[in-house]
Each structure stands twice: as C-alpha cells, then as structure tokens.
Amino acid sequence: MNNRTPNSPERTQSVRPYIAAIAAVCAALFAYTFKPTLDMNGDTSQYYIYATSLAQGEGYTELGTPGHPASNGFPPGYPLLMAPLRVLTDSIVAQKIWNGLMLFGAAALLFLFLRRVVPQSLALTAVIVASLNYRVLQFATIMMSETSYLLFTALAIYLLYLFDRSAENRKWWRNPYFYLLILTAGYGYMIRTQGITLIAGITLWLLCVRKWRTAIGFVAGFLLTTLPWAVRNRLAGLGGSRYLDQLLAVNVWQPEQGTVSLGEMIDRGLKTLQMLITKAIPNTVTPYLKVDYDAVSTFGEWAVGLTLIALILFGFWRIRRYFWFFAAYSAAVLGIICLWSAPSGNRYITTLVPLLEIGLTIGVCTLIEMGLRKRFGAKSAFSPLWLLIPAALLAGPRLAAVAEESRKPMPPQLAGFIDAAETVRRRLPAQTVVCSRKPSVFYVYAQCHVCNFRYTEDDESLIRGLVDSEVDYVVLDQMGYAATGRYLYPAICKHPELFEVAGAFRVPPTYLLRFDRKTAALKFGSK
Structure with missing residues (x-):
C-alpha cells in the first residue's frame, strides 16, 4: 500500500531554501516580540527553580522550601530541557533564546511533514502563517513549557509519517521509528500533562488505518515511558497529580467553594466549549478578530466560529491519510480544556493553535484554488505564497501590541x-x-x-x-x-x-x- 497522498509527488529538490526562509521568519518575529524580563505569572519561575535544582544535582526538588523536598508540582520534561543550559549560566535571557530555537525547530519539523502531503509552497505558507500567531510568540518568549511541547508534538507528527511510510518494509516492532515515536510522544506528556491528547490522537489514527497491534504496542510503550516518573513519585511519597484536584475544584483560587458535582462539571464543560467555539478560536486563529470573553455569544460569533472550524477540518481533510490524527488530536485537546475548572480564555489552546492555523491556511488555499480552476480552467495556477501578504497585514497589529507590551517598563x-x-x-x-x-x-x-x-x-x-x-x-x-x-x-x-x-x-x-x-x-x- 502506498502511504503517500496522490497529489504529492516525491520531493527531490533541496529543502534548505525553505528551511532558511522559516528560520529567517522565526528569528525576525522572535526578536520583534522578545520579552527580556522574567514574566510574573509564577509558572515561569517554578520551571526555572526546577531546572536550577537539576543543574545543581539536587534532583527535582523545591529549592525554596527548607530541606529541599522532592516535588511533582509540574511534569519534569521542560526543566530537564532547561537544565543543561542552566549548568552553564543563570541567565533568564539565555533560556528564552533556547525557547526561540525550539520554536524554529517545531516550525521546521511541521514543514518537513507537510511538504510530503501537500505542495511545498502550500506547506511553507501554512507554517509561516502559523509562526505569525501572536499567542504562540507570546509563550515562546516568556519561558513556558508550551514551546517545548510544540517541538515534541511536531517531532511526533513527523515520526508518525516516517513510521507510516516505512511500514511496508518491516514489521512494526522492528521499525526504529515506532520506538522513536513512543519516546517522543511520551516525553511530550512529561512536558505537559495535556500531552495525553497526543497519545489519544496517535492511537486513534493507528486504529483508523487498521494497525490494531501497533496501537496496543504504542499504548503499552507509552505507559512504560511514564513508569519511572510514577515510581519516583510513589517512592517519594508524593501521591497523585495536583491536576486532578484542580480539575474537580469549583474554583482553583477559592478552594473553600469545594468540588463540583457531575452535573456541574457537564454544565461547565458545555459553557467552556461554547467559549472555545465562539470566542477563543476566532480570537486566536484569526487574531485580528477581537471578542469580549465576558459577553454572551452572539449569532454572528457562532457563525464565524463554526465557519472557521469547518475550514480547519477541510484543511485537515486535504492532508488525506492523516486527517483522523489531526481531527482526533484537536478534539482531544478541546475536550480536556472543557473539563478545566479555571477560566481559560485562549490560554490552553496555545499548543494547538499552530495546527489550527495550518488547517485553516490549507482549507482556504484549497477553496481559492478550486474556485479559480472552476472559473478559469486548469491553466490558472494559484500560488499559496500570495496568502502571506494578507496574513502578515492582518497579524501585524496584534504582533505590534505584543512587541509594545514586551518593551514596557516594569510597573x-x-x-x-x-x-x-x-x-x-x-x-x-x-x-x-x-x-x-x-x-x-x-x-x-x-x-x-x-x-x-x-x-x-x-x-x-x-x-x-x-x-x-x-x-x-x-x-x-x-x-x-x-x-x-x-x-x-x-x-x-x-x-x-x-x-x-x-x-x-x-x-x-x-x-x-x-x-x-x-x-x-x-x-x-x-x-
């Protein structure tokens, strides 16, 4: 069975010019929006503390607590990536530059995957449009785990393609890409617990392409990758994850309100889903659309949100064989967010945004191409690169706002x-x-x-x-x-x-x- 899509012949030309273009765009955008000071949200400092503890050889501990007790407050994946650089320097700016390099790595890997399933010019356009997203750039420059998780998500997608492409030549348990995929997806989970959605997306895709034993092997492999962390927490007497308590809380910041009932959780989930469809996705994927998160959703917002989702799914459909991975992964991420107890806005869809942008770009470009071919015939080819002009103009004001905020003096x-x-x-x-x-x-x-x-x-x-x-x-x-x-x-x-x-x-x-x-x-x- 040929795993390549019919509209994507094997690429023989060098990818270096494309990678160089992506590097130039990422570097320019990162420098433009760069925030040199420590963000005050608290999580950034906690990651830095854990990285410092690892760099000093004290394990994964709370350095600020007497006796430096072991901790499982955050998954250890991102601090482990920070630790080697932390050995060399205590610079916060250096850690943020490392984040910028991981952002470029994620963009490059997404391009390497997309160029195999859609025309290269469309792959380049989609990746650059995703790189223009203000929300992705915000998190890349404040030393948070979203960027490293995005890197491992992109790597997992590319490895999934390599595994799928080489499946004819060897049994799945003899395929090195299978084990690399397990390690990559498992490490993504160790960066962010939200990474369980990546496991779900890959597993569902394996089932959709009738790789039943491979799916079982993948889940078993994932469980093995997380076992050392679970054993360490058990031996340290740390108990379960703090996320379960937060999930069940009525309000994370007001614990006296207690926990939610099943009915309350369902009601909260439906309200959050409505917010995601009518507010967060339009406000983030098309960042020039401003919304009021506190206002009741209007008919127009529903229409815009559902239209965007339809275009994104149409773009995923253009990826053909991998449609079910992208659709299942996106649905799983939104589903997890709907369970969360704290008001989230567009905060927790940050790691999903590049894939949504890619789906939207491919969907819009395909519709334009279909319209032009129907109107003018096959000779009227449409270059997706033309979409970069309106995309940059529309993204500009939000990027300028992020850059201005980054350069403000500290209050x-x-x-x-x-x-x-x-x-x-x-x-x-x-x-x-x-x-x-x-x-x-x-x-x-x-x-x-x-x-x-x-x-x-x-x-x-x-x-x-x-x-x-x-x-x-x-x-x-x-x-x-x-x-x-x-x-x-x-x-x-x-x-x-x-x-x-x-x-x-x-x-x-x-x-x-x-x-x-x-x-x-x-x-x-x-x-």
Whole structure:
C-alpha cells in the first residue's frame, strides 16, 4: 500500500531554501516580540527553580522550601530541557533564546511533514502563517513549557509519517521509528500533562488505518515511558497529580467553594466549549478578530466560529491519510480544556493553535484554488505564497501590541516586589523564610526559603499556617491578585501587632513585614 497522498509527488529538490526562509521568519518575529524580563505569572519561575535544582544535582526538588523536598508540582520534561543550559549560566535571557530555537525547530519539523502531503509552497505558507500567531510568540518568549511541547508534538507528527511510510518494509516492532515515536510522544506528556491528547490522537489514527497491534504496542510503550516518573513519585511519597484536584475544584483560587458535582462539571464543560467555539478560536486563529470573553455569544460569533472550524477540518481533510490524527488530536485537546475548572480564555489552546492555523491556511488555499480552476480552467495556477501578504497585514497589529507590551517598563508594583526580594537576598540569611503571593518569583530574586499563605478567610487558620511554615517575613504586595486582598490583607488588619513594617518599596508600596512568630504561636497555636 502506498502511504503517500496522490497529489504529492516525491520531493527531490533541496529543502534548505525553505528551511532558511522559516528560520529567517522565526528569528525576525522572535526578536520583534522578545520579552527580556522574567514574566510574573509564577509558572515561569517554578520551571526555572526546577531546572536550577537539576543543574545543581539536587534532583527535582523545591529549592525554596527548607530541606529541599522532592516535588511533582509540574511534569519534569521542560526543566530537564532547561537544565543543561542552566549548568552553564543563570541567565533568564539565555533560556528564552533556547525557547526561540525550539520554536524554529517545531516550525521546521511541521514543514518537513507537510511538504510530503501537500505542495511545498502550500506547506511553507501554512507554517509561516502559523509562526505569525501572536499567542504562540507570546509563550515562546516568556519561558513556558508550551514551546517545548510544540517541538515534541511536531517531532511526533513527523515520526508518525516516517513510521507510516516505512511500514511496508518491516514489521512494526522492528521499525526504529515506532520506538522513536513512543519516546517522543511520551516525553511530550512529561512536558505537559495535556500531552495525553497526543497519545489519544496517535492511537486513534493507528486504529483508523487498521494497525490494531501497533496501537496496543504504542499504548503499552507509552505507559512504560511514564513508569519511572510514577515510581519516583510513589517512592517519594508524593501521591497523585495536583491536576486532578484542580480539575474537580469549583474554583482553583477559592478552594473553600469545594468540588463540583457531575452535573456541574457537564454544565461547565458545555459553557467552556461554547467559549472555545465562539470566542477563543476566532480570537486566536484569526487574531485580528477581537471578542469580549465576558459577553454572551452572539449569532454572528457562532457563525464565524463554526465557519472557521469547518475550514480547519477541510484543511485537515486535504492532508488525506492523516486527517483522523489531526481531527482526533484537536478534539482531544478541546475536550480536556472543557473539563478545566479555571477560566481559560485562549490560554490552553496555545499548543494547538499552530495546527489550527495550518488547517485553516490549507482549507482556504484549497477553496481559492478550486474556485479559480472552476472559473478559469486548469491553466490558472494559484500560488499559496500570495496568502502571506494578507496574513502578515492582518497579524501585524496584534504582533505590534505584543512587541509594545514586551518593551514596557516594569510597573512599580512589580518593581517593588522585586526590590523587596533583592533586599532580602542582600541583608538576610539564606535560611530566612518569606511568605508571599508569588513565592517562586520571590525565590528567583531572593534566593531564600519561601512559601505561600493559606487561601482561607479564617484569619486564625491563615496565621497558624504562617507559624507552621516558620515564616520570618511576609510580603504584602499590590500587584492586584485577588487572594492577597481576600485572605492575607484582612488577616494582617485584624492582627497588626503580629506584623511590623521592615521596609516599603516603590509607590504604590510593597511592604516587607516582620512576622512575630513566637507571639502568634502563643496566641493561636499551630495546625
């Protein structure tokens, strides 16, 4: 059986000019939108801390916690990729440049796959359009795991093609591409738990092409790749994944609201699906379309969203033999997002966006080509490269907004927070324990022990938590996080005698408060 699509003859010309063009586009876009400072979302700092722990030979641990206990807070895949560079330098900029190289690698691998199933000019156009997406570039430059996961997703897709193409020549268990595919997809899962959707997409495709035993072998191989991590967590007494608790929570940031019922989860999933169709996908795949995520979805938004999805699926259909992989993988990603408890907007479709952009580009180009051939005959060939002009013009404003945001000076609230951390690093012992709303970010600049406060409206319980964590100082910031105003600030106001101002930084001020732990322990006890 010939696994090649009928409209895609074997390419014999060099791919170097195409790869060079992709490299030039990726480099220019990455440099244009590059953000040199540490992003304050907390996850970036946590990845950096884990990479530092690995680089120092301490394993996968919480460096900011006394005793450096083992952790499974995030999957280890991305910190493992960061660790070799972290051995050489502590530069955050260097890690971000490494992310940029992985973005180029993902784009190049997607092109190498697409050129085998569609004309090369269309493959190049689709990859460049995907590279123009502002959301993909945002995450590439803030040291998050999305870009590395995208790299391994692209590698898995290319290996899937190589395995499929060589299936006639050898049995599946003798095919080296089969084992490389297992390792690549398994590592993608170790980068982001969302990678289970990649496993689902590959497995369903194998079933669709009647490779039953291969599908069983692939799933078994995947389970083996994740076994060492599961055994390590069991031996360290770390229990299950934190994601299950977050999945079942009514609100991740307000744990007092409890867990959802089955009916509530279904209702939440349907609302999220509506948001994805009418808001997130149009707003991200066609980034010039602005939407209001808080407003009720209109008929026009439904029409636009469903039309875009139809065009994307039509583009996937043009890929022929691999349609079911792309469709199943996309559906699995959207399905996982629908289960999530936190408002997501277009946050969690970031890793899927390049594939959606590719499907949309191929679908639109195919429709144009069909229309021109029907109207003018076969002699009127349409070059997909012409689509790059409107794509660049339409993507330009959002890219400019990202670039402008990346170059803004740090707000005083954030600068004060960092000033407080650097002051702790200069003036206090490394064993000092500081409580803050963003402990991982604080650790990067303070290099001391850190913790968070309990998310509870019970002020006595919150203070007992500070006692239990042996807190010496508390940071009261004004960065706008709801938990600070809801939980920490009221507790401080009710018990001002326990919190002495040790320093105030910038305006509006960030306060570093000395916590009277002995008095608090006598007054409230612990636990």
